[in-house]
Amino acid sequence: MHKKVLDISRNDEMCWLLMTIPGVGPVVSLAFTSTIHIPQRFKNSKAVGPILG
Numbered sequence: 001m002h003k004k005v006l007d008i009s010r011n012d013e014m015c016w017l018l019m020t021i022p023g024v025g026p027v028v029s030l031a032f033t034s035t036i037h038i039p040q041r042f043k044n045s046k047a048v049g050p051i052l053g
Helices: 002-011 014-019 024-035 047-051
Strands: none
Touching: 002 014, 002 024, 014 024, 024 047
16 A cells, blocks of 8 residues: 555655645645645645645
């Protein structure tokens, strides 16, 4: 399963960019991109917090 997560995150451009941030790995980048998916649907960055709980 770890190899599958690595393969998916390495082939996704957004995940790749997120993983350049220190402390962000394949699991975090995949979780973020799958949750947020289309950032344009949020009015501003403050609107993301309520979605995440």
